[in-house]
Amino acid sequence: MSDSRQTAKTTSSGRGQVSGSGPGDNGLDAIYRSISEAIIEHRLKPGARLREDALADVFGVSRTGIRKVLQRLALEQLVTLTPRRGASVTRPSxxxxxxxxxxxxxxxxxxxxxxxxxxxxxxxxxxxxxxxxxxxxxxxxxxxxxxxxxxxxxxxxxxxxxxxxxxxxxxxxxxxxxxxxxxxxxxxxxxxxxxxxxxxxxxxxxxxxxxxxxxxxxxxxxxxxSLSIFEEPEETPDLWDIFAVDA
Amino acid sequence: MSDSRQTAKTTSSGRGQVSGSGPGDNGLDAIYRSISEAIIEHRLKPGARLREDALADVFGVSRTGIRKVLQRLALEQLVTLTPRRGASVTRPSxxxxxxxxxxxxxxxxxxxxxxxxxxxxxxxxxxxxxxxxxxxxxxxxxxxxxxxxxxxxxxxxxxxxxxxxxxxxxxxxxxxxxxxxxxxxxxxxxxxxxxxxxxxxxxxxxxxxxxxxxxxxxxxxxxxxSLSIFEEPEETPDLWDIFAVDA
DNA sequence: TCGGCCACCATTGTATACGCTCTTTGTGCA
DNA sequence: TGCACAAAGAGCGTATACAATGGTGGCCGA
Known part of the structure; x- marks a missing residue:
């Protein structure tokens, strides 16, 4: 992952920046929609971790903007924010x-x-x-x-x-x-x-x-x-079944 | 520039403590409730401006935390965030x-x-x-x-x-x-x-x-x-009425 | 060999700094 | 006298820097 070499570049030329994001959260709104859509389309599956750095890198903004978006998504219950663990796609109970x-x-x-x-x-x-x-x-x-x-x-x-x-x-x-x-x-x-x-x-x-x-x-x-709503009791016992079959 | 590998030396002594504020938004949550309550109790009236600096000063945190709270309040429609004008208590239409x-x-x-x-x-x-x-x-x-x-x-x-x-x-x-x-x-x-x-x-x-x-x-x-629901056309003309009565 | 401890690292939480836009006020000209 | 333009100021938007915490892996002792 490397150093983000290019992200810093954008700021250098001043307001340059992609897609003219306006002042307010204009640009951020696009990011919000983007992530939101990815979640709704199941390209991001429940449980998937959403690291701030990675997202910041992908969208070419700093973590600040990402945090804003993540927070909004959390309030809409699409992502879950765990105190020191970061954000992940919500897995509904x-x-x-x-x-x-x-x-x-x-x-x-x-x-x-x-x-x-x-x-x-x-x-x-x-x-x-x-x-x-x-x-x-x-x-x-x-x-x-x-x-x-x-x-x-x-x-x-x-x-x-x-x-x-x-x-x-x-x-x-x-x-x-x-x-x-x-x-x-x-x-x-x-x-x-x-x-x-x-x-x-x-x-x-x-x-x-x-x-x-x-x-x-x-x-x-x-x-x-049509849903199979029963809680999966898999806490850890997973392995036994899996390897029992294997062996 | 991102290689900050050694800076974290300080952890040596340890987990010491920090009494107050927990990790997550523990402290922020209190601020949220505080502002929210003030709005609900009409101590902050609709239209009141909520300057980030002032709130940061009052609650003893930086603007970052205040912004977080303000954003949450905005999503709940208790405050309105106008792009370059800042936050104000929502005046419902x-x-x-x-x-x-x-x-x-x-x-x-x-x-x-x-x-x-x-x-x-x-x-x-x-x-x-x-x-x-x-x-x-x-x-x-x-x-x-x-x-x-x-x-x-x-x-x-x-x-x-x-x-x-x-x-x-x-x-x-x-x-x-x-x-x-x-x-x-x-x-x-x-x-x-x-x-x-x-x-x-x-x-x-x-x-x-x-x-x-x-x-x-x-x-x-x-x-x-029991409400008097009719839109008050007062945008700014406040003063005229006030001083007309006075004079 | 297993369990507990310790150090390091990855990642988030918070604060500060800088730039930009909008507003407001003051001055000059018609 | 009224309007327009300009400059200054205030406040927000974004990025970066620093601090703290929880997890992970390795080491040591039993």
């Missing part, structure tokens, strides 16, 4: 998983009514486009992309209902759900069935909030049901 | 106020069912104690204390229902409600009527989640109704 889905069930279903009333033609087209991309990603076996799109879809849906506070909350829940899928999901059985989202759009387009709500309920419950 | 109460109505009512099922004798006593303190604060005209206790009460209630994720959300909403009261509330008409909380406890103690939910709905709606 069973309780957390249950809580998150319960919360989604409660909030997202309740928002369907408002969404059905407020949805516009533009919204519908946008959602359909997203659903289409998701189907394509699924068809191409790009599960990572599909998962991200699914989270975005739910977040966008929440925005349509007009309550920004709740929408922000749903966004967080959707991101965390992605982590939960990474830990407790079965391979081959992706969270959202591809046609579910289309059906949801249809109900909303028809202005039928009640049906949309019912469908959302089934949708979320089916995702939760 | 009319839309925000509506969103927050809508969210509370949705979430808190829905949680009553679980709360009624899970509440224990200890919880009941704790809540009653809190309600009692709140009544006393109101009687003593200590509205600031009462507002804080009210927010804490609602947050604690949410915790009882057993879903930490939702409880955290309710905590945030309660804090923000305090800000909303500061901006749109009428003096003399505090948010929560003092006996409301007692009634709520009674319903929960009786295990009647439905009634508790209904009551919570009325409770929150009455608070919202």
């Amino acid at each position: 069973v309780d957390e998983a249950r809580d998150v889905f319960e919360a989604r069930l409660l909030v997202e279903c309740a928002m369907m009514d408002a969404a059905a009333k407020r949805i516009t033609e533009e919204d519908i087209q946008e959602l359909q486009e997203m659903a289409k991309q998701e189907r394509e990603a699924l068809r191409n076996r790009e599960q990572r992309i599909a998962i991200k799109l699914s989270a975005t879809f739910h977040a966008r849906l929440a925005e349509i209902s007009g309550n920004r506070t709740l929408a922000g909350f749903v966004g967080q829940l959707a991101s965390r759900s992605s982590l939960i899928l990474a830990v407790y999901g079965n391979a081959g059985h992706l969270g959202c069935e591809s046609h579910d989202h289309d059906n949801l759009i249809d109900f909303l387009a028809a202005g039928d909030g009640a049906k949309a709500s019912d469908f959302m309920e089934r949708h979320l419950k089916s995702i939760e049901a | 009319v839309d925000e106020a509506r969103d927050v109460f809508e969210a509370r109505l949705l979430v808190e009512c829905a949680m009553m069912d679980a709360a009624a099922k899970r509440i224990t004798e200890e919880d009941i006593q704790e809540l009653q104690e809190m309600a009692k303190q709140e009544r006393e604060a109101l009687r003593n005209r200590e509205q600031r204390i009462a507002i804080k206790l009210s927010a804490t009460f609602h947050a604690r209630l949410a915790e009882i229902s057993g879903n930490r994720t939702l409880a955290g959300f309710v905590g945030q909403l309660a804090s923000r409600s305090s800000l909303i009261l500061a901006v749109y509330g009428n003096a003399g008409h505090l948010g929560c009527e003092s006996h409301d909380h007692d009634n709520l406890i009674d319903f929960l103690a009786a295990g009647d989640g439905a009634k508790a939910s209904d009551f919570m709905e009325r409770h929150l709606k009455s608070i919202e109704a």
Whole structure:
């Protein structure tokens, strides 16, 4: 790893620097999105360590900026900050998983009514486009992309209902759900069935909030049901099984 | 330049101690609570500027720590971070106020069912104690204390229902409600009527989640109704009014 | 051979220094 | 008299430096 030879270079020429990052956290925001996306897409798996130095090196900023981003991610529960051990991608506990889905069930279903009333033609087209991309990603076996799109879809849906506070909350829940899928999901059985989202759009387009709500309920419950939620008791006994087989 | 291999000689004598501040954000957390409480109690009013230097001075830490705290408060929407202008206590917009109460109505009512099922004798006593303190604060005209206790009460209630994720959300909403009261509330008409909380406890103690939910709905709606929600167009023209009266 | 101790290292936590932008005030000109 | 421009000042954004801590590996003693 070496000495970071080039990072220092950027500052030398003054404001030079990549991608014109503005003053505020403009540049930092890009880093935030970048890491956030990597986590949601499971390119960074739960438990993965996120060293500040390494990230600082990758993104060409100092640790200060990275710390800021990491802190934000920690507040959204996407990463866990252990006092002297640094940051790592959060590995949701069973309780957390249950809580998150319960919360989604409660909030997202309740928002369907408002969404059905407020949805516009533009919204519908946008959602359909997203659903289409998701189907394509699924068809191409790009599960990572599909998962991200699914989270975005739910977040966008929440925005349509007009309550920004709740929408922000749903966004967080959707991101965390992605982590939960990474830990407790079965391979081959992706969270959202591809046609579910289309059906949801249809109900909303028809202005039928009640049906949309019912469908959302089934949708979320089916995702939760597809998980293998049982805590892995592997503390250390791992080795015995592994080597017993071997020997 | 990064090769700092030998500098760390000092560790020799050891782990000595450091009494105070723990490692992590132990000390910072206290600062966070301190500022947070000041905001909720309206000792810091919406719009108040929070200069990093000043806070660093007050709490005896450097700006670094203050920034960390400020960022966290910003993520919880208690303070607003304007790019080059620094931090100030958030002044909730009319839309925000509506969103927050809508969210509370949705979430808190829905949680009553679980709360009624899970509440224990200890919880009941704790809540009653809190309600009692709140009544006393109101009687003593200590509205600031009462507002804080009210927010804490609602947050604690949410915790009882057993879903930490939702409880955290309710905590945030309660804090923000305090800000909303500061901006749109009428003096003399505090948010929560003092006996409301007692009634709520009674319903929960009786295990009647439905009634508790209904009551919570009325409770929150009455608070919202007591607000004078119309946007004040005062951007800076403050002075004109003041001196017009004077002259 | 195993268990405990000690030194080193890797990595984070905190503080300080510097540069940049925005605001404000003062002055000159139309 | 009013407006525009410039300079100074204040405050934030970022990087770097230093200190402290927990983990890791090796050594010694039982």
